[in-house]
Amino acid sequence: MPHRGWNDVKPVISHPLFEGLENEALFYFLHSYYFECNKAEDVLAISEYGGEFTCAAHHQNVFGIQFHPEKSHGYGETLLHNFAKL
Numbered sequence: 567m568p569h570r571g572w573n574d575v576k577p578v579i580s581h582p583l584f585e586g587l588e589n590e591a592l593f594y595f596l597h598s599y600y601f602e603c604n605k606a607e608d609v610l611a612i613s614e615y616g617g618e619f620t621c622a623a624h625h626q627n628v629f630g631i632q633f634h635p636e637k638s639h640g641y642g643e644t645l646l647h648n649f650a651k652l
Contacts, residue, residue, distance in 0.1 A: 568598045569615045575622065575633060575641075577611045583622070583629065583648050584611065591641040593633035595621075601632060627652075 574590040584591075600619040603609050611622035613632070621632040629649065635642035 567616050569595050569600075571595065573613050573615060573633070575611045575613055577622075578609055581610050581624075582652060583624075583645065585648050586644050587641060592638070593621075593635065593641055593645075594637040595633045596637075597632065601630065 571594070572592045573595050575593045576590055577584045577587075595613070595615070600621075601623065603620040603623045605625070608623045608625050609620050610624055610629075611620075612618050613621040619632070623630050629652075631645075635645045638645070
Protein backbone atom coordinates (compact mmCIF):
# COMPACT_ATOMS: atom_id res chain seq x y z
CA MET A 567 0.00 0.00 0.00
CA PRO A 568 1.58 3.33 -0.99
CA HIS A 569 2.54 5.42 2.04
CA ARG A 570 3.11 9.09 1.32
CA GLY A 571 3.04 11.84 3.90
CA TRP A 572 3.81 12.67 7.50
CA ASN A 573 3.72 10.01 10.19
CA ASP A 574 4.77 9.46 13.79
CA VAL A 575 8.07 7.70 14.49
CA LYS A 576 8.00 6.03 17.89
CA PRO A 577 11.38 4.94 19.32
CA VAL A 578 11.12 1.56 21.08
CA ILE A 579 14.43 1.94 22.93
CA SER A 580 16.51 4.85 24.12
CA HIS A 581 19.19 5.41 21.48
CA PRO A 582 21.47 8.38 20.62
CA LEU A 583 19.97 8.51 17.10
CA PHE A 584 16.74 9.89 18.58
CA GLU A 585 18.32 12.14 21.22
CA GLY A 586 16.52 15.47 21.51
CA LEU A 587 13.46 14.26 19.60
CA GLU A 588 10.11 14.08 21.30
CA ASN A 589 8.17 10.83 21.35
CA GLU A 590 6.16 10.41 18.15
CA ALA A 591 8.13 13.02 16.20
CA LEU A 592 6.74 13.45 12.68
CA PHE A 593 8.81 12.39 9.67
CA TYR A 594 8.07 12.30 5.95
CA PHE A 595 7.48 8.88 4.36
CA LEU A 596 7.33 8.02 0.66
CA HIS A 597 7.37 4.32 -0.19
CA SER A 598 5.24 1.35 -1.17
CA TYR A 599 7.03 -1.29 0.89
CA TYR A 600 8.28 -1.76 4.43
CA PHE A 601 11.19 -3.49 6.12
CA GLU A 602 10.41 -6.54 8.24
CA CYS A 603 13.08 -6.85 10.94
CA ASN A 604 13.87 -10.44 11.94
CA LYS A 605 15.52 -9.55 15.26
CA ALA A 606 13.49 -7.54 17.77
CA GLU A 607 16.70 -6.28 19.41
CA ASP A 608 17.65 -4.51 16.16
CA VAL A 609 14.44 -2.42 16.01
CA LEU A 610 14.99 1.24 16.95
CA ALA A 611 11.60 2.72 16.07
CA ILE A 612 8.19 1.82 14.73
CA SER A 613 5.45 3.60 12.85
CA GLU A 614 1.92 2.71 11.87
CA TYR A 615 0.27 2.80 8.48
CA GLY A 616 -2.17 0.01 7.75
CA GLY A 617 -0.47 -1.78 10.66
CA GLU A 618 2.64 -1.39 12.75
CA PHE A 619 6.02 -1.65 11.00
CA THR A 620 9.71 -1.12 11.73
CA CYS A 621 10.80 2.29 10.43
CA ALA A 622 14.31 2.40 11.96
CA ALA A 623 16.67 -0.48 12.66
CA HIS A 624 20.33 -1.09 13.38
CA HIS A 625 22.79 -3.91 13.75
CA GLN A 626 26.18 -3.06 15.21
CA ASN A 627 27.28 0.03 13.22
CA VAL A 628 24.77 -0.30 10.36
CA PHE A 629 21.59 1.83 10.49
CA GLY A 630 18.52 1.89 8.27
CA ILE A 631 15.50 4.17 8.27
CA GLN A 632 12.29 4.00 6.25
CA PHE A 633 11.50 7.73 6.25
CA HIS A 634 13.19 10.74 4.65
CA PRO A 635 15.00 12.88 7.25
CA GLU A 636 16.14 15.34 4.57
CA LYS A 637 12.47 16.27 3.98
CA SER A 638 11.42 16.19 7.62
CA HIS A 639 12.29 19.76 8.68
CA GLY A 640 13.59 20.22 12.24
CA TYR A 641 13.05 16.61 13.28
CA GLY A 642 15.05 15.40 10.30
CA GLU A 643 17.82 17.91 10.94
CA THR A 644 18.11 16.70 14.54
CA LEU A 645 18.22 13.06 13.46
CA LEU A 646 20.91 13.72 10.83
CA HIS A 647 22.96 15.68 13.38
CA ASN A 648 22.65 12.75 15.83
CA PHE A 649 23.67 10.30 13.13
CA ALA A 650 26.80 12.33 12.34
CA LYS A 651 27.83 12.06 16.01
CA LEU A 652 27.54 8.24 16.15
